[in-house]
Amino acid sequence: MNRELKRVSIVALLMFTALFVSTTIIQYFAADSLAADPRNSRTLYASYSVERGPILVDGTPVAFSQASDDDYKFLRVYPNGPLYAAVTGYIPVNGEATGLESSLNDYLSGQDSSQFFDKINRLISGQDPMGASVDVAIDPVAQQAAWDALGDDTGAVIVTEPATGRILAMVTKPTFDPNTLVSHDTDQVEATYEGLLADPSDPLFNRATGGDMNPPGSVFKLVVTAAALESGRYTPESTFPNPGQLTLPGTDSIVINSGGGTCGSGATVTLADALRLSCNIPFAELGMELGDDAIREQAEKFGFNQAFDIPTPTEESVYPRGLDEPQTALSAFGQYTVRATPLQMAVVSAAIANGGIVMNPNLVDGVTAPDFTPLEGFKPTEFGRAISESTAKTMTEMMTNGVESGAASNARIDGVSVAGKTGTAENGEDDPYTLWFTGFAPADNPQYAITVLVEDGGGLGQEGYGNLIAAPIAKQVLEAVLNK
Amino acid sequence: MSDAATGRVTATQPPTATPPDGIRRIRMPQRLRNLEFWLLLVACVINAGAIVLVQLGALGHIDTQLVLLGAGLSVLVFALHIVMRFVARDADPFLLPIATVLNGLGIAEIYRIDIAFGDSGWESASVRQIAWSGIAIIAAIATILLIRNHRVLFRYTYLSGLVAIVLLLLPLVPGLGEEINGARVWISIGSFASFQPGEIAKIALAVFFAGYLVRNRDSLSMVGTKFLGMRFPRARDLGPLLIVWALSMAVIVFQRDLGTALLYFGLFLVMLYVATSRLSWVVLGLSLFLAGALIASQTLDYVHARFQNWLEPFSDGRYDADPGGSYQLVQGLFGLANGGLIGTGLGRGSPDITPVPQSDYIIASLGEELGLAGLFAIFALYVLLVARGFRIGFAGQDDFGKLLGVGLAFVVALQVFIVVGGVTRVIPLTGLTTPFLAAGGSSLVANWIIVALLLRLSDTVRNHPRLVIDG
Numbered sequence: 001m002n003r004e005l006k007r008v009s010i011v012a013l014l015m016f017t018a019l020f021v022s023t024t025i026i027q028y029f030a031a032d033s034l035a036a037d038p039r040n041s042r043t044l045y046a047s048y049s050v051e052r053g054p055i056l057v058d059g060t061p062v063a064f065s066q067a068s069d070d071d072y073k074f075l076r077v078y079p080n081g082p083l084y085a086a087v088t089g090y091i092p093v094n095g096e097a098t099g100l101e102s103s104l105n106d107y108l109s110g111q112d113s114s115q116f117f118d119k120i121n122r123l124i125s126g127q128d129p130m131g132a133s134v135d136v137a138i139d140p141v142a143q144q145a146a147w148d149a150l151g152d153d154t155g156a157v158i159v160t161e162p163a164t165g166r167i168l169a170m171v172t173k174p175t176f177d178p179n180t181l182v183s184h185d186t187d188q189v190e191a192t193y194e195g196l197l198a199d200p201s202d203p204l205f206n207r208a209t210g211g212d213m214n215p216p217g218s219v220f221k222l223v224v225t226a227a228a229l230e231s232g233r234y235t236p237e238s239t240f241p242n243p244g245q246l247t248l249p250g251t252d253s254i255v256i257n258s259g260g261g262t263c264g265s266g267a268t269v270t271l272a273d274a275l276r277l278s279c280n281i282p283f284a285e286l287g288m289e290l291g292d293d294a295i296r297e298q299a300e301k302f303g304f305n306q307a308f309d310i311p312t313p314t315e316e317s318v319y320p321r322g323l324d325e326p327q328t329a330l331s332a333f334g335q336y337t338v339r340a341t342p343l344q345m346a347v348v349s350a351a352i353a354n355g356g357i358v359m360n361p362n363l364v365d366g367v368t369a370p371d372f373t374p375l376e377g378f379k380p381t382e383f384g385r386a387i388s389e390s391t392a393k394t395m396t397e398m399m400t401n402g403v404e405s406g407a408a409s410n411a412r413i414d415g416v417s418v419a420g421k422t423g424t425a426e427n428g429e430d431d432p433y434t435l436w437f438t439g440f441a442p443a444d445n446p447q448y449a450i451t452v453l454v455e456d457g458g459g460l461g462q463e464g465y466g467n468l469i470a471a472p473i474a475k476q477v478l479e480a481v482l483n484k
Numbered sequence: 485m486s487d488a489a490t491g492r493v494t495a496t497q498p499p500t501a502t503p504p505d506g507i508r509r510i511r512m513p514q515r516l517r518n519l520e521f522w523l524l525l526v527a528c529v530i531n532a533g534a535i536v537l538v539q540l541g542a543l544g545h546i547d548t549q550l551v552l553l554g555a556g557l558s559v560l561v562f563a564l565h566i567v568m569r570f571v572a573r574d575a576d577p578f579l580l581p582i583a584t585v586l587n588g589l590g591i592a593e594i595y596r597i598d599i600a601f602g603d604s605g606w607e608s609a610s611v612r613q614i615a616w617s618g619i620a621i622i623a624a625i626a627t628i629l630l631i632r633n634h635r636v637l638f639r640y641t642y643l644s645g646l647v648a649i650v651l652l653l654l655p656l657v658p659g660l661g662e663e664i665n666g667a668r669v670w671i672s673i674g675s676f677a678s679f680q681p682g683e684i685a686k687i688a689l690a691v692f693f694a695g696y697l698v699r700n701r702d703s704l705s706m707v708g709t710k711f712l713g714m715r716f717p718r719a720r721d722l723g724p725l726l727i728v729w730a731l732s733m734a735v736i737v738f739q740r741d742l743g744t745a746l747l748y749f750g751l752f753l754v755m756l757y758v759a760t761s762r763l764s765w766v767v768l769g770l771s772l773f774l775a776g777a778l779i780a781s782q783t784l785d786y787v788h789a790r791f792q793n794w795l796e797p798f799s800d801g802r803y804d805a806d807p808g809g810s811y812q813l814v815q816g817l818f819g820l821a822n823g824g825l826i827g828t829g830l831g832r833g834s835p836d837i838t839p840v841p842q843s844d845y846i847i848a849s850l851g852e853e854l855g856l857a858g859l860f861a862i863f864a865l866y867v868l869l870v871a872r873g874f875r876i877g878f879a880g881q882d883d884f885g886k887l888l889g890v891g892l893a894f895v896v897a898l899q900v901f902i903v904v905g906g907v908t909r910v911i912p913l914t915g916l917t918t919p920f921l922a923a924g925g926s927s928l929v930a931n932w933i934i935v936a937l938l939l940r941l942s943d944t945v946r947n948h949p950r951l952v953i954d955g
Contacts, residue, residue: 002878004758005890009874011754012894015901016867020860022908026820027856034821039803039814042822042834120826 035111043111052076053108053131053370055088055100057138063088063101063178072184076101081177083147086156086170086206087138087363089312090178094186095193099206100134100363103312107132107367107375114375130370137161137365142169142448145480149473154201155435155454156208156342157477162350162446164380165359167310169477172207174199207453210315213339214434214453217425218278218407218466220334222348222395222438223319225275227290227298229391236272236398240282248284248326255284255329258424258465275398276406278422280333287332292323295332301386302348303358310343310363311378317344334425345438346451347383352399353419353446356392358383400443408437410471413479417443420474422466432457437470441478448481450474516577516946517569523581524565528558531588534830538596541831550595553614554588560621567625568939571632574946575939576876582869583920583935587617587928589862590921592830593842593849600836609842609923616925620932627936634941638884641695648688651681652731656738682735682744683917683930686751687937690891693752696724697759698884705760716764725765728752729772736780742787743902743914749773750898755891758877794912812839816848816907827855842923844915847904862921863900870897873938879945889941892934 026034035043051074054064062084065074072093078084089099097105106112110131139159146157146169159169180192196204205211228234242262246255263269263279274282287295299305299319307316317340323331330336343361351358360381367375387395399419402408408420420439427434435458440449451474458469535554539546561584568575595610605611631637637644655661660671671679697704704721717725732745753769780787789808796802797810797817804811815838822833835841835849842849851859873893880886896919903922906913917927 001758001761001883001886004761005874005877005886008754008758008890008894009871012870012874012897013867015897015905016863016870018910019863019901019904019908022905022910023820023851023856023859023863026817026908027824027851027859030817031821031824034818037798037814037818040818040821041837042818 035106043105050074050110051130052091053110053133055108055134055136057084057087057136057143058140060140062136068184070184075184076178076182078178078182081179082175083143083171084138085175085178086172086208087136088178090181092181092189092193093184095181095189099312100136103309104134104364104367108134110370112375132367132369132375134367135365136363137166137168138170138363139168139481141484142477142481143171145169145477146171149476149480150452150454151473153454153458153469153473154207154456155452155458156206157453157473158208158342158346158451159477159481160346160350160361160449162353162440162449163359165347165350165361165383166365166380167361167363168448168481170208170363172205172211174201174203176203207342207455209310209312209341209343213315213318213341214455215336215338215425215427216317216334216340216345217423217434217436218280218333219345219348219421219423219436219438219451220338220340221275221278221283221332222352222399222421223299223302223304224283224287224290224295224332225271225395225398226302226352226387226391227294228271228286229394230298230387231290231294234271234286236270236394238271239268240271240274240285242267242269243281246281246284246329248329249288251326253326253330255280257281272398272401275421276402278402278407283333284329287328288325290328290332292328292331295319295328296321298386301358301384302351303344303383304340308343308347308361310361312363314343315341317341334423342438342451342453345436345453346449348386349419349421349438349440349451350446350449351386352392352395353440353449354392355389356385356387358386396443399439403439407467408439408471410467411437411439411475411478413441413475413482416441416478416482418475418478419443419446420471422471424465430462432461433464435464435466435468435470437466437474439474441482448478450477452477514569514573516574517565520565520568520577520580523577524561524584527581527585527588528561530585531558531592534589534592535595537830538592538599539831541829542596542599543831550610553611554591557588557591557614557617557621560618560625564621564625564628567628568943572628572939572943574943576872576942578868578872579935579938579942582865582872583932586862586865586869586920589850590846590918590923591617593835593846593853593921594923596831596853597836597842597849599831600834612925613923613928616928619925620928623929624932624936627933628940631937631940634885634888634937634944635882637691637888638695638698641692641699644688644695645692648685648692649731651685651688652735652739654681680917680924680926682739682741683924683926684933686747686895687892687930687933689748690751690755690888690895693755694884694887694891697755697887700724701759701883704756704765705762716768717762722768725752725756725769725772729769729776732773733776733780736776736787737784740784740786741915742777742780742790742912743906743916746773746902746914747895747898747916751891751895754894754898755887758890759883759887790912790914794909797909812845813907813909813913815839816845817909819845819848819852820908823852823855823858825856827851827853827858829853843917844903844922845907846922847918848907850921863904866896866900866919870894872942876938876941876945880941881945885941885944889938892938896931896934 052065054061063078066077068075089101091097091101108131142159150157150173156172160167176196181189183189244262257263257279263277264273269282296319304317304319308314320337327336331338360383364378366378369375396419400417403411403418403420408422411418411420418441423436425434435454438451440446452470454469457464591613594613598608598610654671732749735741735745753766756765781791793802793810793813797813802810819835819838830853833852835852838845870893873889876889877886899919903916903918905911917924919931
């Protein structure tokens with residue numbers, strides 16, 4: 001009987017071994033992935049009980065936790081809330097966090113596995129748990145300038161550092177005060193949130209990285225120009241027929257240049273002039289010659305059709321698949337179903353400024369544990385090469401001409417050469433235009449890449465255009481940062 | 485079969501007989517009981533500490549009322565200890581402290597969840613759990629006092645079998661039975677509480693199996709035809725196996741309770757194997773059960789859903805399914821993950837997010853607040869408890885006592901495995917209570933009686949050192 005007993009006791013031991021193993025797997029090996037499951041509300045709750053780390057701009061907190069006397073223990077405070085709302089996001093007590101508060105929640109709440117030993121140390125030494133602090137790349141001067149320059153327009157401004165991809169300014173308007181969404185009066189937060197959600201101007205959208213995606217219009221001509229130059233079959237001096245209007249093959253659709261008429265006075269027009277004057281007909285012709293695959297390939301090298309994490313997730317900009325010839329013609333000047341975020345256009349400009357190499361756009365400089373040890377570097381990373389160095393150089397000259405003597409003249413700054421491209425994109429038949437500017441300065445030694453988006457025609461309906469509304473905003477921001 | 489298994493209490497073994505005058509004062513120092521005393525003291529300190537930590541963690545201050553209620557339980561446990569000093573001096577010193585600390589940790593965690601739910605007074609599960617613990621410990625004292633020798637139970641083999649079947653059928657009686665969470669395993673007693681007679685039935689079954697197998701082991705083990713290197717039983721000896729199998733299947737179909745069926749059948753198989761030392765029984769039994777479970781998973785929706793939840797709990801379809809989805813399972817996993825290695829600390833996690841965190845999911849609640857370290861400690865306590873039971877089996881003198889000891893110990897082990905294994909995705913989730921920890925009166929009473937029986941068995945073993953060592 002004892003032999004059987006021994007076997008049964010081994011079976012019992014094996015059963016317990018299975019439990020030891022299964023709990024170890026769940027509580028140790030799979031703990032991080034379970035915590036990251038979006039359905040896991042505990043991760044959010046856990047973030048209340050610790051003193052959440054601050055989000056710092058140039059050493060000054062734009063989000064920090066303040067001890068409060070209620071169950072939540074800490075109140076999140078956003079000094080200068082609306083100005084940084086697009087960067088910080090917010091973390092409500094009974095809802096989903098957004099922005100960096102969400103994407104870096106593990107660090108801010110001290111739950112990241114890299115903070116495990118720090119947590120143990122604090123536990124043993126009797127200190128309260130504390131989250132890590134996040135240094136963002138935002139330059140307060142650029143951010144304030146972008147905020148001021150955008151004024152009351154609906155839209156976004158984004159400034160990046162071409163060599164690194166660091167995001168120096170990110171402003172979206174209309175916006176909201178995150179403080180109103182993190183109050184511990186949950187009923188009031190609910191009401192505020194519902195109000196913001198119902199607001200037709202969509203203040204909760206981050207138009208710099210998403211929202212209702214806009215057609216890029218003429219700023220997309222940069223991508224098509226890049227595709228043309230990269231093909232080796234075109235130079236800036238390549239010429240195109242210059243009619244007053246173009247009927248797309250197999251359709252009744254007619255393409256005209258903005259303002260009507262031909263592109264300059266000649267019978268033909270060069271690629272350089274077409275870009276400088278932002279003419280639609282030559283680009284429609286070029287687009288049809290290149291074909292949609294070549295344009296898509298170039299667009300994807302710039303980051304289209306995939307989403308950047310900055311590390312907050314962003315919307316992906318779209319160059320559609322399977323276009324026929326007339327659709328390709330329309331998409332060649334950024335219409336039809338091409339969609340782009342200001343972030344994506346900033347990446348395009350920054351890549352041209354950076355000799356053709358696309359840097360991943362990034363909001364965060366670093367994360368620092370409560371004991372001041374750096375946790376993660378957030379070093380600049382390359383997305384890839386979009387265009388050759390010579391193409392980049394050629395395009396910089398073309399864009400500089402656009403500002404010097406072309407359609408982007410309102411971005412001109414005395415004493416500094418600015419490279420830029422404007423855009424005026426059509427939406428519906430009678431809908432107001434979407435206005436764009438993207439570019440960088442100084443053109444010979446690029447420090448800042450900037451993209452401006454203004455929706456609703458800047459309040460002028462179909463009277464507004466990129467050079468009138470968007471270019472001056474870019475100019476104002478660039479002046480502020482260059483004069484620092 | 486040995487003589488000792490006949491169940492006759494003979495005059496030659498008077499563990500409690502009054503010694504002649506004059507010898508009374510020359511008592512052996514009760515070393516085992518003294519050890520038990522100190523361990524019990526530690527257990528009670530741990531329990532009081534756990535309740536205080538819950539209050540500090542969840543309330544922020546100490547509320548003496550519940551500490552006092554808990555102290556009442558400590559008094560009862562020490563009463564059991566004192567009773568044993570008189571009637572079971574040589575009983576195992578570890579069983580009682582282990583049961584005490586598990587029961588206390590359960591109360592602390594249930595209390596913690598009451599705080600989260602805002603329940604207090606008689607409405608709260610913790611106060612009821614304390615009341616039931618009191619009843620359970622008193623039942624254990626009564627068991628120790630009434631059953632002075634486990635061989636008495638041998639006489640009631642068939643009565644135990646009958647009692648087990650009646651208890652199992654009770655919830656199916658119209659007007660008496662009550663369906664909770666889809667399982668029909670409860671009976672309601674007035675407004676006081678629901679009672680799960682199946683919990684008590686497992687003790688009766690263990691007694692019945694032990695008695696029956698000791699009586700019939702020869703015919704079950706000796707004869708049969710050899711096939712594939714194993715001796716398979718004759719068709720007419722298959723009766724008991726088929727009856728228990730049919731019983732388990734009936735539990736699955738009519739009471740919709742997979743866990744209990746698995747528990748009973750597993751208990752029977754193990755005892756059958758130990759009694760007959762024939763692996764063929766296990767092979768036959770397991771094949772039967774797996775076949776039954778397989779058919780059930782294809783034909784019964786709730787069983788099918790359990791299997792689906794087990795295989796892919798994170799799929800949106802399973803997660804959102806209601807009723808019968810994997811929401812609870814997944815939330816339990818989130819809770820465990822939230823606990824991590826060292827836990828959130830008592831009173832500082834969010835176990836109340838998971839449905840029924842105080843009963844079926846008490847282990848996930850404890851895992852969240854005490855962490856992997858805490859769960860390992862709890863599992864270690866169970867391992868120790870079960871090992872002490874097996875020890876009785878090894879050291880036992882009579883076959884009935886050996887079988888009963890092993891059966892009772894194994895039923896605890898199997899129950900822990902089924903419920904914790906279900907929560908941690910080792911096996912499909914089935915509803916069962918975690919012994920001593922989970923909220924539930926019937927489970928507490930049953931498990932405390934099991935402890936009392938193991939104590940009684942161990943006392944007999946120590947009193948009668950074995951002279952013959954068999955293989």
